[in-house]
Amino acid sequence: MSSTTMEASAALDGFHPITRQWFTEAFPEPTRAQTLAWPAIAAGRSTLLLAPTGSGKTLAAFLVAIDRIMFGLPEPTLSENKPGVRVLYISPLKALGVDVERNLRAPLAGVRAVAQREGVPFHEPQVGVRSGDTPAAERTRLNRQPPEILITTPESLYLILTSRSRDILRDVDTVIVDEIHSLVATKRGTHLFLSLERLERLRREDDPQRRPLQRIGLSATQRPLDEVARLLGGAEADANPEQPVRPRPVEIVEAGRSKQIAVTIEVPVEDMTQLAQPVVTGSAAGAPQPASIWPAIHPRLVELIRGHRSTMIFVNSRRLAERLAAAINELAEEELALAHHGSIAKDTRLVIEDRLKLGQLPAIVATSSMELGIDMGAVDLVVQIEAPPSIASGLQR
Template identity: 45%
Template sequence: MASPKTTQRDTFPSDPLAAFSERTRDWFTRSFAGPTPAQTAGWPVIATGANTLICAPTGSGKTLAAFLWGIDRIASEPERLGEGVKLVYVSPLKALSYDVERNLRAPLAGIGAEVSVGLRTGDTPQKDRQAMLRNPPDILITTPESLYLMLTSRARDILTDVEALIVDEIHAVAPTKRGAHMALTLERLERHVATEADDGEGRSESPVGRPALGATGPTPGRSTSVIQRIGLSATQRPLERIAGFLVGPGRDCEIVDAGVRKEMDLEIVVPVEDMADLGGVNVQPVPADADGEPQLPGPGAGAPVSGTPGGIQMPGDTQPHNSIWPAIYPELLRLVREHTSTIVFVNNRRGAERLAKRLNEMNAEERWEEELAAEGTAAVETAKDEGDDIPGPPGPPEARAPAPLDRYPEIARAHHGSLAREEREVVEEMLKRGDLPCLVATSSLELGIDMGAVDLVIQVESPKSVARGMQRVGRAGHELGAVSKGRIFPKFRSDLLECAVVAKRMRSGEIEETVIPQNPLDVLAQHIVSMVAEPETELSVDEIESVVTATEPYKELSREQLENVLDMLDGRYPSERFSELRPRIVWDRAAGTVRGRKGARQLAVTNAGTIPDRGLYGVHLPDGRRVGELDEEMV
């Protein structure tokens, strides 16, 4: 199939708010000094009904650029409120979904719109899901996997009137199998809406499609989409490829490039004089856990073991090694204390928990030392005033009572995907208000959550890519025009080299080229089972092929590859070793049709998505409060 037609505009109306209703214009002018470049360029394009990709840096207002037109149009048709979902917002992160839902309250209240907003993620209670079926929202905020599950259940009935779809942080999923999964979900939603429109009102799936939300008029060469698709992306290259991923081959998409390079104050911090000689004392070997990670009995990753000031010996090594962590900890604590709110990014959940714990311990120890020193000074002054003997200096630290950790407020908290939703929301709000000096996070805070007062981002170890580094450092100075301040701490010599290259390219904006995976057949198998999961559903192979090849990841899927997947799902395995595996579908080769076997729907629902499935155990405090989950390996 042909690549999507992409266009980039150079001229825009002098008043980007002109097409909005009066009450929307009034709210915006009361609330903001003026539109951002992403909004100035994006609103006129979105108003035409065209598929649109908005590329802009963090904090540029692109989320409001995507939402405001849809809110204005829905509010302008009060007779249609409550009749079904009209606008769908898809976010790759649950945390971002909750953040956007909260941020929508201000424009909805300010405009005075009676537009309802619903949230559907993996955390949504079953009773709330059932309530949504009875009273569908006008705007649905969801994740790729939850949208897939809705299409695989009767919840798809509330999606028949969807007119616009926003995909946020699209660059984060495009180069992954999760992106391929989402692309198929979006195309299935497209066909679902088109089919219902055709059955209900006699409208066919024409090249022009239905008018988007309040489109201001016909646009030559609009798109072949029934649903207007709006993608939001950080700076990526090539943008045409991201646009193609958004809409699929053969559809038009207008690119709004407001990707003004964000100013960065970026430095690499090496906390030792020579990374080839970390110093310290050799230590005994440390056993490995299920992941091959050292099991550290100290208070944090790389913390001194058995009272030694040095480092750790990795499992399986015959020679002991030293750790750079004892040099990193004090520098991290110093930087945290010098700033209002700091996010420290690490590359795994275990590291986030350990680092947060160690920072809290070090902060308590230093505060305790300061109090003891102050008490000693006060005792000396009192003795001088009263003519008593001058008390001697306190004993060495190891001879004194340990610091009372519960005496001082936590300076750092951890944030990652295994935390319970309630815990995540608490720490996010604390950081936004400036009540939490430091949040140690994994990629869970990498994307567009509004972090408010953050003025420093620290990355421990290389972020592994230029785009990821820019995304993370962009969490600091989140406002438009603000400088993003970042510090990168390498952990070993080769990491220092990688950090230097990444930092240089971050400064120059040399981002890696986005590569979209082609034909991931395991993802395709999931969707085929889901498409025919309902007992009465029967699709032709041609229909399945039409849906699948209308997506960018599968545009070159051959008929032979598709039939091989159908063979596998129908139980025609290449070896007798797989004969015990139960077939999932029935493929009638003579009729060219496919239908699901008994249990297909349950299989589709319980095996959704590409995020690795792990056995998780809930962690609860004695009072019953849930704090998060642990992997089965750790348990």
């Protein structure tokens, strides 16, 4: 047995036998990200996992928590009649949260099936999603019957913590922050890290000596890792301002790998300087207008879409997403592309995503709403129109 195989086998030793049996039946072996991360996560240590998209890092973060809830001893602080959330998954995008909720169904159903087959008692966790798209009736239900695993966004977490609903979070012992690189350099990220400290304080109202949250950060692109880990872990502080702030430890697990990516930069016109020369359009009284590059871009996009199985086109604004999708369809005289952004209704977004995954939609024109780790395995071409908003965003796309 090779050292790599032995290491992968040892990574499964921390799981309940039923969870381990399900995994070995479902997968040939753990991925590198899972092999390196599981020992730290199973030991209860806060962990920052750097791994590429498609490396199984979401299951690396979740499987330990699922194992604890299904076969571990509960640690309730609320009454037995009103259990609380145990695992809090924070997604920067609503679409990513919905995607993760779908992806959790397979391991939950698989572990349940093995446990039933072997006659082993278990507690199956409920999974809930709360975001800006969640209807009021569903939010009320989540408050009355909180799931053990709650998938939410930074903004929804803040709203829960500042309302009467916050009591459902007193039992949280694990927080998973996905695509953390999209948050650390922004005010949104600062707000999230403050919310995590509020959550820490809420958990300790009844027991000041309670163990800190286990925080798990997932990222595909972010560096420097030490700084990201510092922000993820937060710090302990005493009432005495003279006492130094004590950063909480976070273990960094780096499971990155080099990717072979074919990158082509295309300029749709031969001479870009010609675009600076005004042209007269419309009535004679109209002022000369600058030439447009878009009439040259649209035919090329139609050609690229028709030459590939599934295409994702990234743009930097919702308005451009709508205009570009409409122009592509008009030129092609058929529905080749649809726009995807945060202003589109939730149900419509889900239909668009499903159609692309199933190969029923040739292309999607998206803003950042689709760039963060959403499972789109059928996509074989990515097009970026204009410069991406940041280096991290460009790498992610």
